[in-house]
Amino acid sequence: GAVVSQHPSWVICKSGTSVKIECRSLDFQATTMFWYRQFPKQSLMLMATSNEGSKATYEQGVEKDKFLINHASLTLSTLTVTSAHPEDSSFYICSARDSRLAGGPNTGELFFGEGSRLTVL
Amino acid sequence: GQSLEQPSEVTAVEGAIVQINCTYQTSGFYGLSWYQQHDGGAPTFLSYNALDGLEETGRFSSFLSRSDSYGYLLLQELQMKDSASYFCAVGRDDKIIFGKGTRLHILP
Numbered sequence: 001g002a003v004v005s006q007h008p009s010w011v012i013c014k015s016g017t018s019v020k021i022e023c024r025s026l027d028f029q030a031t032t033m034f035w036y037r038q039f040p041k042q043s044l045m046l047m048a049t050s051n052e053g054s055k056a057t058y059e060q061g062v063e064k065d066k067f068l069i070n071h072a073s074l075t076l077s078t079l080t081v082t083s084a085h086p087e088d089s090s091f092y093i094c095s096a097r098d099s100r101l102a103g104g105p106n107t108g109e110l111f112f113g114e115g116s117r118l119t120v121l
Numbered sequence: 122g123q124s125l126e127q128p129s130e131v132t133a134v135e136g137a138i139v140q141i142n143c144t145y146q147t148s149g150f151y152g153l154s155w156y157q158q159h160d161g162g163a164p165t166f167l168s169y170n171a172l173d174g175l176e177e178t179g180r181f182s183s184f185l186s187r188s189d190s191y192g193y194l195l196l197q198e199l200q201m202k203d204s205a206s207y208f209c210a211v212g213r214d215d216k217i218i219f220g221k222g223t224r225l226h227i228l229p
Contacts, residue, residue: 032215043208043221044164093163095217109154110217112163 002028002098006113013084014121021079021116023094029074030096034110035067038091050077084120092116123147125220127209132226133199141194141223143209151212153185153192156219159205167194167207199227 003026013019023033031052036044048069049057056069066088068080077096081088095110125145133139143153152171156164168176170185170192182195196203206222 034216036219041224044219046216046218049216109166109169110164112165115163 002026002096002111004030004094004096004111004113006094006116008116009114010117010119012119012121015085016083018080018082019084019118021081021092021094021118023077023079023096023113025075025096025098025111028096028098030077030098031074033071033077033094033096035069035077035079036093036095038093038115040091044093047079081118084118086120089118089120092118123211123213123218125209125211125218127207127220127223129221130224130226132228134228135199135201137199138195138197139199139225141196141207141209141225143192143194143220145190145192145209145211145220147211147213147218149213150187150190153183154210154212154217155181155183155194156208156210157205158208158222164208196225201227201229203227 005024005026007022011019033050035047037047038044046059047062050069050071052071052074058064066082071077093112093115095112127143154169155167157167158164168183170176170183173187175184180197185192204227206224208222209220210217
């Protein structure tokens with residue numbers, strides 16, 4: 001299967017600082033990547049859809065000015081949590097769909113990065 | 122909007138068979154997926170059903186009934202390593218939306 005790499009795996013930061021998380025597709029080009037957030041023992045909540053070369057599409061209730069998403073190339077999307085606060089502490093996971101796979105964009109198979117656990121002190 | 126309902130927890134015995142159900146309400150439905158997630162890890166794709174019927178992949182099978190907006194994941198010959206959370210997910214509008222997950226506990 002396709003490989004998605006996410007970095008860093010763990011990050012601890014002080015309240016008020018910004019944190020950048022990178023998501024790379026290693027062996028395929030991902031025109032679309034997705035960013036999810038997951039609190040302990042809860043589901044994956046879609047935050048935004050990242051489209052290469054254009055603005056991200058944010059889900060309702062997600063602050064676009066707080067969670068900055070950039071998808072500058074076909075293999076890299078970044079999520080920057082700006083002015084982080086303790087309530088932003090969570091597990092952030094990126095995913096991508098391999099457009100080479102048959103079945104179109106809604107075939108349900110996403111490849112996930114390893115996730116980034118953010119702790120804001 | 123969309124919603125997916127699945128049991129929050131299921132317990133089964135090693136070697137047994139367990140079924141995790143999922144009902145969904147969504148417009149523009151394309152198909153139902155299942156993912157496995159171990160504690161601290163990322164989700165991994167298990168199966169996808171676009172059409173009614175049963176899809177089998179080794180010890181895991183997944184079923185879909187579009188008319189009933191219902192599907193299930195069947196795990197056979199349970200092993201301790203199958204202890205994890207299992208999520209059903211629907212694809213629509215080029216996005217994948219996840220259910221709340223079912224935590225599977227396996228007893229020796």
